[in-house]
Amino acid sequence: MKKSKFRLFLPANISFLLFATGILFDYFLQPFWFAGWMRAVWYIIAYIPVGVPVLKEAFIHITKGSVFSEFFLMGIATVGAFAIGEYPEGVAVMLFYTVGEIFQTLAVSKAHRSIQLLIDQRPDEATILRDNVPLTMKATQVTIGEVIQLKPGERLGLDGKLLSENGSFNSSALTGESKPDTRKKGDKVLAGMVNMDSLCLIKVDTPYAESKLSRMLELVQNATAQKAPTELFIRKFAKVYTPAVVGMAFAIAILPFFFVSGYLFSDWLYRALIFLVISCPCALVVSIPLSYFGGIGAASHHGILFKGSNFLDALANIQNVVMDKTGTMTEGVFEVQEVHLMPGFDKKKMLQLVNALESKSTHPVATAIHRYVGETDYSIEIENSEEIAGHGLKATVNGEVLLVGNFNLLNKYGIPYDQKVNETIQTVVAIAYGGTYAGYLTIADKIKEDAKLTVRQLKAMNVKPIMLSGDKETVVKNVAGMLGISRAFGDLLPEDKVNKIKEIKAMKESVAFVGDGVNDAPVVAISDVGIAMGGLGSDATIEMADVVIQDDMPSKIPVAIRIGKETQKTVWQNITLAFVVKGLIMLLGTAGLATMWEAVFADVGVSLLAILNAVNIQRKQFS
Helix, strand or coil, rough: CCCCCCCHHHHHHHHHHHHHHHHHHHHHCCCCCCCCHHHHHHHHHHHHHHHHHHHHHHHHHHHHHCCHHHHHHHHHHHHHHHHCCCCHHHHCCCCHHHHHHHHHHHHHHHHHHHHHHHCCCCCEEEEECCCCCEECCCCCCCCCEEEEEECCCCCCCCCCCEECCEEECCCCCHHHHCCCCECCCEECCCCCCCEEECCEEEECCCCHHHHHHHHHHHHHHHHHCHHHHHHHHHHCCCCCCCHHHHHHHHHHHHHHHHHHCCCCCCHHHHHHHHHHHHHCHHHHHHHHHHHHHHHHHHHHHCCEEEECHHHHHHHHHHCEEECCCCCCCCCCCCEEEEEECCCCHHHHHHHHHHHHHHCCCCCCHHHHHHHHHHHHCCCCCEEEEECCCCCEEEEEECCCEEEEHHHHHHCCCCCCCCHHHCCCCCCCEEEEEEEEEEEEEEECCCCCCCCCHHHHHHHCCEEEEEEEHHHCCHHHHHHHHHCCCCCECCCCCHHHHHHHHHHHHHHHCEEEEEEECCHHHHHHHHCEEEEEEEECCCHHHHHHCCEEEECCCCCCHHHHHHHHHHHHHHHHHHHHHHHHHHHHHHHHHHHCCHHHHHHHHHHHHHHHHHHHHHHHHHHCCCC
16 A cells, blocks of 8 residues: 555655755746756656646547547646746646645545445355365355354355354444344344354355345445436536637637737736636546545445435435335334134144245245244145235145235135224234135234334434335334324235325425335335335345345435435535636636636645545544
8 A cells, every 4th residue: 555655646746846946946046057948847857747647648538539638628738838938837737736636546545445345344265064074165166055154253255044043243344333233043144244252054045146245245336337417417517618618718818819909929828828727627527426436435334325326316305205114114023923713713723724825935924924833834735826916825725725915815805804803903914715714813013223213314304204015004004103104004015005106206206215025126116216125125126226225224214315415515515616716716817817826726726625525425424
């Protein structure tokens, strides 16, 4: 790092020493030999280390068809300064421009550091057990089904299920939170987690390239490819603006010949050169992408992944946040509370049938039933099993149709039941067998600790929280009431959620949807900003989402909005600063009231202030 920084500063250091010595000779010591061609040569030598690289870039851009680049502006301004004998100013333009570029490079490195640290969280090797013998191999070569032996202090390289009875992990690489995360046997553990306790065994269930961490890194690394509208506008603006100011500079140098008495070409050329130096759009084309990059880096530090800088802008202006209930605002960890079966149905037998059918599903409700009933009886033959979106499961067992799901499933197949059951405020799993209502299970979920805080913070930002869920209306209304959400809708199929989002968008209001289930993928796709819970979320939803929250904490939603707002504010601060200062110096320079020194300091000063303002995003606290 020291070596690379030395090389970075070396040209500027050499140029500065020669330039400073030249100024000393010019204004203080004034040796007899420092005049004429000797003075010109001295400043040319000072110019070469910082000027030649810029002239080279200008030539490369010209050969590629991009004539009016910032390098071209710097080149003609400094060559012109030498042509009229303003050697110190010619060197100063390139020297301070180079210093600005160095600060830009360092700023980008700082903004990139949090992402690079994230990338470094992915271990290259893993220790697997084969015939109870530890074997170290490349993580990319580990296959599904292998058992990883993870020692205390080691970082997991692939996703898997915990085989040990329990384990404590540091998941800060994924979530931004360093508090211990305790997992039990059978729980999912993710690549990037660090074992904090005793030796753990993990069975790999996902290829290396498809682990949550690998996909997260891919999202972050590709994020800067998606440009924000403001960023795209500035780039397009610079392509029009640069040739325009070159034309204006030419006019400043030539047109006064026809209108001004006592016209002196060198005087008006000097004014034109000042105009060129100050018109360089460096502050805009450098600081604005850097602001968005800083916002993406700050978000990743909090365990929030933006798939593009355009989503920072979109989230900054969001008016509605629509959220799913299960797994988003609640833990998504269900527990069976009660079992109510109709007379004539054997409880043990029916629970075994339900458990066998639910073994075909990965839904949290299926997991709760499996935990309650126990081992699956694989002697039960399940035929024609199908999942009916938004309803539940259907299959043929022993020649009879078995239905397990919500009461809409029973309505769909015309099976009568006691309507009073719908009045319970718990989640109910209805059962029908052989065309007859067999009973139901009640299942309870727990509201996440930070869910209420999330709703309060959204309201404080004038963002309207709305809840949509496929769970029954009474349950959804109850949870929404406890959270302080006034608009909540239950008993929704995936297409119903899509229609609700369309209704909001028809009111010309922006909407973000937060979800985690595979059924949420369509509604995530049509939202202005789709947000996925990345820990428990389905791959389809994460793939479709624009923003991914790694630790499943809903309180990261307002954090993401705050980061978007701060990024947008910084961008507009930099745009305003650049236009105001540059416009003022342009006018003064054209009127002959500003020298090239003011132009140089204004241009470089604005660039440095804009860069420092952009980098400052990462120092701010958003939690």
